[in-house]
Amino acid sequence: MKTFLLKEKDLGFFPDWEDIFGRKAPIYLEIGMGNGEFSIWLAQNNPHINVIGIDVSKEIIRKAERKVNKANLENLRIVRIEGAKALCKLFNPQSLMAVFMNFPDPWTKKSHKERRIINDAFCYLLGDRLEIEGYFIMATDSLDYANYTVEIFEKVGVFKSLWEKSIINDFPGYYKTKYARKWISMGLPIYYIGYKKMKTIEIPSWVKDFYPLLKLEKEEIIMPYIIVEIKEDPKIEEVLKILPKGIYERNNKIVNYLSFYSKENEILIDTVVVEGSLRQRFFISLYLNDHKLKISIHEATDPDPTYGVHESIAIIFSYLYKRFNELKILQNTCKKEIVEELLKQ
Ligand SMILES: C[S@@+](CC[C@H](N)C(=O)[O-])C[C@H]1O[C@@H](n2cnc3c(N)ncnc32)[C@H](O)[C@@H]1O
Structure with a gap:
């Protein structure tokens, strides 16, 4: 029917x-x-x-x-x-x-x-x-x-x-x-x-x-992800150790990294983002493969790509950026102003 x-x-x-x-x-x-x-x-x-x-x-x-x-x-x-x-x-x-x-x-x-x-x-x-x-x-x-x-x-x-x-x-x-x-x-x-x-x-x-x-303007409704190349080629356990944990509050947005699950070459982060009246819960995936790391929203979850969701990806990126010396951005759909502001801190 x-x-x-x-x-x-x-x-x-x-x-x-x-x-x-x-x-x-x-x-x-x-x-x-x-x-x-x-x-x-x-x-x-x-x-x-x-x-x-x-x-x-x-x-x-x-x-x-x-x-x-x-x-x-x-x-x-x-x-x-x-x-x-x-x-x-x-x-x-x-x-x-x-x-x-x-x-x-x-x-x-x-x-x-x-x-x-x-x-x-x-x-x-x-x-x-x-x-x-x-x-x-x-x-x-x-x-x-x-x-x-x-x-x-x-x-x-x-x-x-x-x-x-x-x-x-x-x-x-x-x-x-x-x-x-x-x-x-x-x-x-x-x-x-x-x-x-x-x-x-x-x-x-x-x-x-x-x-x-x-x-969100029509033309900027895009899921955030960042792919980086890390020369050091870290193990997934090393990446896990340096990730941000707990609550981050910025510009009236709350990002809460609740729990972390890791397997061979992937880390999943159970994440909650609260902005105004909107609360979204989703998984962030960090997928490591041959010097390359992709930080993205896991495909099983489907949040709306608000500024807070972009920020949840950008915060993780900023932690990696500060820890690894030779890190190069290969692709980035995350809002540039959010990434730049976080890197300045
Ligand atoms: C009291 S019932 C009334 C149902 C129907 N309109 C009627 O008159 O028989 C309220 C309905 O609103 C839905 N509802 C409650 N909050 C809502 C929201 N924020 N957005 C959409 N639906 C909502 C509930 O799931 C429920 O079906």
Whole structure:
């Protein structure tokens, strides 16, 4: 059976949706689609639009995939990806006609509120990705989340409520999802929020710090690796001994080399990089062969090549550079400014 599930890895950065759908049409995105029924309803009832449903959960996507494949709608695709990451990676500025969020996890405990997908930075990001006159609709069972969201949208200043009141309880004609039905059956109210984008928005630099994927220019999205020639021809154990271990904190980025595994001529480093709201875990490989050493991201892992990921490779290179006298760079895709800065230290 044909699958309508697309893989994040295959999509890369800024995929050509026109090509994927085989036609140009307004794009409607649902974030946190759960079992997929809302996206199916949207696509079925609006054949003139292209619908993309996303969810962060592997298990949930698997269930949605079955439903979506069965629905067999040419104007619907689904992807497993986190919502803010999808907005950063998959959509160009001013490319979305509508974004829906039905019952996002409300994280009502005070100490958990920062886990909410909606925050000031998200609102700027959404504002950038929506077309002018594009809109955002959210349904929630939490009045606290509803009020909090309204406050953020009003503050950013480029949105206008779709309705006279910023929160409504009655939205005839709007599909009632599994969670909506659950709250309705318990006799509880649902809060709907709708905002239309009225003008363009500039993404401030603090938002780019929060979502580091926004800092990547299309042409510089490349996996970092460095190949060096070491005249001394060291053994893998010698290389292992001099590698950086533990945590490196620089320019609001944290690189943590957690553990090291070595075999004959390769070292694998379990690495975590944290930048803003993004945490990525992957393996760095050091492959030694006939005087040549390649420092790269191991192919089994697939982080997005942010500045922090470049830095994790460059730090290792700088340690080797300082230890081996006759070391020559043969190939380097690591950002030059990062490498140069590290070598100066
Ligand atoms: C409470 S359920 C609602 C499901 C569905 N929208 C409904 O109304 O029945 C929230 C859904 O959002 C997904 N989710 C939570 N955080 C997310 C995020 N940051 N990005 C994408 N999906 C997310 C969860 O996996 C879950 O499927």
